[in-house]
Amino acid sequence: TRIKGDYRYEIGELASTLNYMAEEIVRSNQIKDDFISSISHELRTPLTSIKGWSETLISGGYDPEETKLGMGIISKESDRLIGLVEEILDFSKLQQNEMKLSIAQVDIKVLLQETLLNIWAKAEKKRIHLLLECEDTIFIRGDANRLKQVFLNLVDNAVKFSPEDSSIVLSAERLTNTEMAVIVRDSGIGISEAHLSRVRDRFFQVDALNGGTGLGLAISQQIVELHNGKLEMDSELGKGTQVTVILPLDDVQEEKA
Numbered sequence: 001t002r003i004k005g006d007y008r009y010e011i012g013e014l015a016s017t018l019n020y021m022a023e024e025i026v027r028s029n030q031i032k033d034d035f036i037s038s039i040s041h042e043l044r045t046p047l048t049s050i051k052g053w054s055e056t057l058i059s060g061g062y063d064p065e066e067t068k069l070g071m072g073i074i075s076k077e078s079d080r081l082i083g084l085v086e087e088i089l090d091f092s093k094l095q096q097n098e099m100k101l102s103i104a105q106v107d108i109k110v111l112l113q114e115t116l117l118n119i120w121a122k123a124e125k126k127r128i129h130l131l132l133e134c135e136d137t138i139f140i141r142g143d144a145n146r147l148k149q150v151f152l153n154l155v156d157n158a159v160k161f162s163p164e165d166s167s168i169v170l171s172a173e174r175l176t177n178t179e180m181a182v183i184v185r186d187s188g189i190g191i192s193e194a195h196l197s198r199v200r201d202r203f204f205q206v207d208a209l210n211g212g213t214g215l216g217l218a219i220s221q222q223i224v225e226l227h228n229g230k231l232e233m234d235s236e237l238g239k240g241t242q243v244t245v246i247l248p249l250d251d252v253q254e255e256k257a
């Protein structure tokens with residue numbers, strides 16, 4: 001009869017949904033296990049170096065030059081640890097919907113200039129040229145610190161995956177009366193088509209040996225979405241990568257225009 005048939009159908013549906021959910025749980029547990037082992041390694045590396053250098057310095061007998069070198073490494077590795085812990089905390093805040101934005105008018109050109117200043121030294125070490133192409137007076141509404149975090153993460157990835165003596169272009173332009181785009185373009189190693197759809201997944205890394213948590217792009221995408229924006233990626237293996245962040249323009253600016 002019809003009712004019986006419907007029930008059977010529904011039970012069949014339910015069983016396959018439950019099966020799917022069980023598979024998802026296994027999959028997400030696997031992802032979490034992988035994450036915990038990779039993050040433990042990421043945390044241990046700087047800690048080992050801090051521990052080693054502090055013991056060496058405590059034992060004494062080093063000249064001022066060597067002492068300075070050791071202190072410099074301790075400071076750099078502590079910064080790396082702080083960065084990792086902050087990334088994990090941001091991710092967990094976003095997961096629980098608890099990231100609060102402090103919204104104000106943001107001048108995109110100023111924000112991008114500040115971003116580049118923050119990453120200048122790192123790029124310099126690889127003799128990478130950082131170029132800024134941005135017109136004046138593009139205003140949006142958003143959390144300047146969080147947006148800077150997004151652009152820093154994108155330029156940091158670009159530097160990390162670009163060869164020495166290459167260039168990275170950071171540009172911004174109005175797209176329409178209501179939208180603008182920030183584009184980060186590198187000519188680095190690129191990402192294969194198969195990996196491109198996954199690099200924004202939490203914990204995903206093409207090569208775990210590169211260090212990092214695999215959380216940067218997942219965090220950036222979520223921050224952009226909290227600003228009612230979109231993060232898009234194009235890439236070609238061996239050619240380079242382009243990340244586009246599309247954000248709504250500030251309404252006030254439109255009224256003035």
Ligand code: ADP
Pocket residue numbers: 153157158161186188189190191199200204205206207210211212213214215216217218241
């Ligand atoms: P991580 O902090 O581990 O780098 P991300 O989420 O920022 O994590 O990036 C995930 C992965 O995406 C990276 O490990 C790398 O494999 C790839 N990736 C990101 N940006 C680029 C880029 N500009 N060029 C090449 N590969 C990239």
